[in-house]
Structures are given as structure tokens and as C-alpha cells.
Amino acid sequence: MRIFTKLSAPLSLCLLLVFLCLKTAISSSIHASSFSTTHLCSHEEALALLQFKTSFSINYTVPHPDYPDYCVDRFYTKPNYSKIESWKEGIDCCSWDGVSCDNVTGHVIAVNLSCSFLYGTFPSNSTLFSLRNLQSLNLALNDFRLSKIPPEISQFTRLKHLDVSSSQFSGQVPREIAHLPKLVSLNLSSYFYDDSPELILETTTFRDLVHNLSEVRELVLRGVNMTSVNPRFFMNLSSSLTTLVLWESALRGNFPNSIFRFPNLKNFYLSGSFGERNLTIDLPSSNWSSPLQRLFLGDMDCGRRLRESIGDLKSLQFLYLGCNLEGSIPASIGNLSQLTYLSIFSNNLSGQIPPSLANLTQLTSLDLSYNQFSGPIPASIGNLRQLTFLALSSCNLSGQIPPSLGNLTQLTHLYLSYNQFSSPIPASIGNLRQLTELSLYFNSLSGQIPPSLGNLTQLTYLSLAHNQFSSPIPASIGNLRQLTSLHLYYNNLSGQIPPSLANLTQLTFLYLSDNQFSGMLPPWIFTLPLLEALHLDHNQFQGQISQFQQNSLTNLDLSNNKLQGSIPNSIANLVNLEILDLSHNNLIGKIPNCLPKSLSLLNLQANYFDGNIPFGFPEGCGLLNLNLHGNQMDGLLPRSLVNCRMLEVLDVGNNNISDTFPYWLESLPHLQVLVLRSNKFHGSVQSTKESPSFPKLRVLDLSSNDFVGALPVRYIENFNAMMDPHRDGGSPEYMKVSTGDNSYQYSLVVTLKGFDYELQGILTIFSSIHLSNNKFEGEIPDVMGKLSSLKGLNLSHNNLIGHIPPSLRNLTNLEWLDLSSNELAGKIPDELSLPMSYSLQLFQSVHFWWNLHFEIVNTWHCWYKSSSEIVK
The missing domain is CATH 3.80.10 (Leucine-rich repeat, LRR (right-handed beta-alpha superhelix))
Structure with missing residues (x-):
């Protein structure tokens, strides 16, 4: 007994623990069973969604080329996939793509059909409106064929999030949209299309919306026509507002700058109509909203000067100011230590670029283009080692390009065109091995093109045009095997084209016009497989034109050289050629009958071609300009020219053509210039x-x-x-x-x-x-x-x-x-x-x-x- 007594306490405890575990397990099992049962969406809601699905077809022919990428990047959707494809009878609707249910009741509380390629008219009696528990509805980036937003949307009395952006809705925003008191976020924007249908937000609707949406935090109205709305009404928005987007919303008048004092405002985007200056806002001299993280002001007037107080926005990460600013950039801008994006593009700023910009060590993008600065680029800019994008084009800058730019080894894009930079390019530019685009055109840069540019093996675009470079092209340029565009026109480059350029097999555009190149045309230049535009005009090339062995060229200009011989019959291989200019050379012989049918412009002016003009202008001839001026052509003017219905210019002056007046040219409806002199x-x-x-x-x-x-x-x-x-x-x-x-x-x-x-x-x-x-x-x-x-x-x-x-x-x-x-x-x-x-x-x-x-x-x-x- 004593032994039993001694063992009974631990045993009892064990039994108690086992009992409790079993009870918990049973309870959990019962709860799980109950949960799985209630989690299934109701038959009525599933049927409503299936009927909604039948209202639309799926159209993968997207209206804008950026549309698929945008959907993948922003909404993480699969390319060419509609979420409603997974909506099938007999499957729990809570498991359908884009559908979310309440974990307890099973009611559908969210429908996200963004980027689902829905196509068709949105019915005002849609069964979607029967989902009375809906809290979130996203119909962004579909095509509802100019439907109006149905007033029945007010039936979603529990709705917190509504996004119908870029879905081809049109007409007036219904006043009923203001009867959604729980809305936290509203997006009515239009993003991609210049010819998008217009949504109009009238004053009364907006006033009701502001009055009723007491909990709204995000209001996105990009591209919505708000011409009739007085900007002062925005001051009545909820103080909980964190995001306000008003791009291209046709607002007019003076937008009150007290918006900058909203206590929770983090993101503010405001712009006037493109190309107009009908909207103004005065930047405050103090008391900015300290939480502000993203600020965009464009196509408007924001008080002329950028004030020192801009430096108070210590939380700012993104700043875009394109609003007719004058004066200098205040040194206090260097206080914005969190800034990663800065664009003060296209203003009238003057003075020097402040060295304090070097303090913005988090910057990844800096654009100060199209201003009226003076002096050089400060050498301290080399401290911005996180920069991937730097644009200082059209800034009236002068002096030397600072060698310190070579420190910016993360740069992928560098634009310094349309300035007054002189002296050679510093060799340190060759350190920027991540560069994909380098633009230095329209400056006064001189000396040799630095061989160190050959280190930039990621370059796809290189423009050194309109400068004063001399000497031959360095052979190291042939290392740029990713290059698609090479622009060296309007310089004083001499010698022959280096054979190493034959390595540039990705070239699409090659412009070497207006230099002092000489020698024979290299045969390999006509074999580059992807070349579309080749401009070698206004040089001193001699010899004959090589055989054409590839067919991607659309634009060929060899004019104003010293070329001899005839046009090779292999010109027929250029089946995509649209522009052919061989004018002002010493070419002889007959014009081939096998010229590409794709030609829009044929300029053979000022050569020594003889014989008849080819008679084979076919039906559907697409020529816009035919210039044979100053040759030795004879015979008749071919009547097959009437097949060139788009012809605008016909110039056969200074030849030996013997014919009567070509009255039959009257039938060419677009002819503007006729020269028979x-x-x-x-x-x-x-x-x-x-x-x-x-x-x-x-x-x-x-x-x-x-x-x-x-x-x-x-x-x-x-x-x-x-x-x-x-x-x-x-x-x-x-x-x-x-x-x-x-x-x-x-x-x-x-x-x-x-x-x-x-x-x-x-x-x-x-x-x-x-x-x-x-x-x-x-x-x-x-x-x-x-x-x-x-x-x-x-x-x-x-x-x-x-x-x-x-x-x-x-x-x-x-x-x-x-x-x-x-x-x-x-x-x-x-x-x-x-x-x-x-x-x-x-x-x-x-x-x-x-x-x-x-x-x-x-x-x-x-x-x-x-x-x-x-x-x-």
C-alpha cells in the first residue's frame, strides 16, 4: 500500500496530463472541422462571382506595350494570365485566384482582378454588387470599354480599398462613390494611354467625397479631369492622409501650401496639365511636414525660388521639382541625407551646382538637366558613389569634365550633352565599367577619344557627336561588343575606320558623318548583321561600294564622298531599305532596275549616272522623294511613276531627258515639288x-x-x-x-x-x-x-x-x-x-x-x- 501510495501521485499527474492533451487535441480537431466548414464560401457568393465572370471575355491584345511588364513588376501577375481562369464551379471560391475570404465566416472580403485582361462593358446590375461583405476591390488595368463607374458601387458599405485605375472607365465619377465611409484608399487613375477615356470628378462629388471619407489615407487621382474643382477643397481632407497623387488632373489656380503641414503626409504628387502653367503652389519657408518621404511637383509654378527650408525635410527619399524654379540651388539641400532620387529637371536655375550635393551619399539618381547653371561640375560629385544615373545635359556647364567622375563606379547612365565642356575626356571615365549609356554630344571636347573608353564593355549607347575630337578612332572601341548605337558625327576624326569595329556585331545605328575619314569603305561594314542605319556621309571615302551581304539596313547615307564605280546589283538584298542617299559622289553607269521596293527616299543627285530612268516603279510604290538632279539621264520620264501615289518630291533637273510635259503626274495627290529644269x-x-x-x-x-x-x-x-x-x-x-x-x-x-x-x-x-x-x-x-x-x-x-x-x-x-x-x-x-x-x-x-x-x-x-x- 505504501508503495502504491508512493506511486499514485505521479501516476495521477500523468493521467491528468494525458487527459488534458487529449482534450486539447479533440478540441483542436473539432475547431479545425468547424473552421474548414465555415471557410467554404457560400453557394450564393460563388454563383455571383461565376456570373460576373461571364460578363467579360479575355483579351490578351494589350493596348500599350508597357502594360504586361507593368503588371508583372507592380502586381506580380503572370504574363498573359487572367485570374478568372481559375474560377470554376465545384471548387471553393476562397481558393480562386484573386479571391480572399474571411477566415471565420467564409464571406468573400476581397476581389483582386488587376491585370486580368478583362474585356467588355461593365454592367450596372453586375452580380458583383451582391458581395455585401466586400472590403477590397481591385479592377485595375482591364478594359471595360468606356463604361461608366456604376453608382451601385455604393452598395459596398464595408469597402476599405477601391482601385479601378487604367480600366477604361469614362464619364463622370458617380456621387455615390462618396457614400463609402470606410474607404481607406481610393485609386481612380489613368496611367498609360495618351488617348485614354476621361474620368471627370465634379466639384459637388469631390466635396462630398472629402466630407464623407473621414478615414481616407491614400487618394490617387492621376489623370482624372478636375478642372472644376477648387484646389482649396483639398484642405478639408482627413488629417490621417498619407498619400495624395494629383498628376495631370487639370487642376487650376493656387494650391494651398498648408498641404505640406498635414501631420501624416508621406507621399505628395502634384502636376498641372502637360505643357501648361495653370497651377501654382508656394513652397513654404518653414514648417514643412516632417514625415514627407516622396515629393513630386511638375508642370506648374512653385513660387520661383527653392528655399533654404527644403533642407528641413530630413525624411525625404524622393524629390522631383519641375516647376519653373529660378535662382540657385540652396546649400541646405545637402541636409537631405535620406534622399535616393533627386530631379530638378527643366527649370531656370542658375549659379553653380552647390558642392553640398556631395553630402547626399544615398543618392542613386541625380538629374539637373535643362537649367542655366554656370561654371564646372564640382569635383566633390565624385563622392556620390551610390549613383547609378547622372544627367547634367543642357545645363550651360563649362570647364573640364572632372576626373572624379571616375569614382562613380556604380553608374549605368551618364548624360552630359549640350554643355560647353572643353579639354579632352578624362581617362578615368574608363573606370565606369557598369555604364550602359554615355552621352557627351554637343560640347567642345577636343583631343583624342581616350582608349580607356574601350573598358566600358557594358555600353549599349555611346554618343560623342558634335565635338572637336581629332585623330583616328582608337582601336579599343572595338571592345564594346554590346554597343547598339555609336554616334561620332560632326568631329574632326581622320584616318580609316579601324578594323576592330567589325567586332561590334550588335550595332544597330552607326553615325560617322561629317568627319575627315578617308580610304576605301571597309567591306565588313555592310555585313554587320543588325545594322539598320549607316551614315558615312560628308567624309573623303574613295573607291567602289562593296557588295551588300545583309538585309537589315533601313537607312543608308554615303553622300558627299568621292566614291566611284556603279551601284552594285546586290543593293536588291537590302529588302528593308527605306532611305538611300548616294548623292554628290562620282558614281557612274546605269541605275539598277532592282532597287528595293521598300524605298521611301532615293537621292542620287550630282553623280554621273546615264541611260534611262528605270521604268519599273511597281504598284504600291512607296517613294516619297525621288531626286536624280544633276546626272546624265536621258530618254523619257517613266509613266510608271504614277504608281508612286505617296510621292511628294520629284526632281530630275539638270539631265538630258527628252519628253513632253508629264501632265499625267496630275494624278499624284501628294506631289509638292516638281523640278524638270x-x-x-x-x-x-x-x-x-x-x-x-x-x-x-x-x-x-x-x-x-x-x-x-x-x-x-x-x-x-x-x-x-x-x-x-x-x-x-x-x-x-x-x-x-x-x-x-x-x-x-x-x-x-x-x-x-x-x-x-x-x-x-x-x-x-x-x-x-x-x-x-x-x-x-x-x-x-x-x-x-x-x-x-x-x-x-x-x-x-x-x-x-x-x-x-x-x-x-x-x-x-x-x-x-x-x-x-x-x-x-x-x-x-x-x-x-x-x-x-x-x-x-x-x-x-x-x-x-x-x-x-x-x-x-x-x-x-x-x-x-x-x-x-x-x-x-
């Missing part, structure tokens, strides 16, 4: 149509041919493009053809004051008529006075008779007028006998050679330089 064209210039048309023609040069008969009145009556001097509006532009990242300006030879000039660009407002040195007869038609946009009119050296029509007084844009060597009679009309001061305004270069039949009323013999701004 100095050939053997003959016959009359008359249309065979009852309603002749050259509706867009602005330049007509038929001079120095054998045309006879009356001036082409029926054509002149239809030169509509020459009749309105203000037809283009805005600033004049140059005619050009664009292919990808390249644009190419058209050129034109005109005769001014008896001399030929080559205009290196044809302004869209430029118009002229040259009919001189023919055998035209009869009178100058009165309708000539309707061509009010004419810059030049030359009817000299013909057999014209009669009087000068008074209607010529309407040609108020004339810069030169030549009626000499005709049989005109009478006197100069009083309308043209203007005071000399006024004649300078109207006729900047007027020269009349009057013959003896004139009764001299005024003698004008005034030569003025004409159109000097467009004559190179």
Missing part, C-alpha cells in the same frame, strides 16, 4: 483634263527647257497650296521623311540672282515658280496674283508680252521677282512703285532688267540676300 522637255504645258489638278504643288521649276505656248493658266488656277500664305499655321517645319529613330530632310536646288543654291531643307511654307529660259509667249495671266504665298517668281528669258498685271501687288511674300528679257511693254504699275523702305519688307531681293519698251517710272536695282536662314 535644264532638260530637253518640249511642247506646251497644258492639261488634257477639264479639271486639272496639282492641289499640293508648292514648287514648280520648268526653267531651261523648250516649252512653248502660253503660260499654264489652267494649272496656275489650281495651285491651291500657293494661294494661302498661312495654310500651315504655327512654326514652319522642314519637309522630311522619318524611319524609326531617323529623319531625313529634303534638299532642293534653286536659282537666286542667277546662281544655283542648294537648300539643305525645304520649309513647308516655301513656294516658288521658275519658268525662265523657255519659249513661253503671250501675257502674264492676272490669276498669277492669287498665288499669295509665293517666295519666288521667275519668268525671265521668254517671249512674254503685254503689261505687268496689277494683281502682282498681292504677292506680298515675294523675296525675289525676275521678269527680265521678255517683250513686256508699258510702265511699271503704280502698285509696285512703292517707297523703298516698304519694298524691303515685301521684296527682299528684287531685280528688274527692264527692256527698252518700258516707260521707266522707278528704277529698282536692289540686291538683298534671300532666305539666308535656309541656304546652307
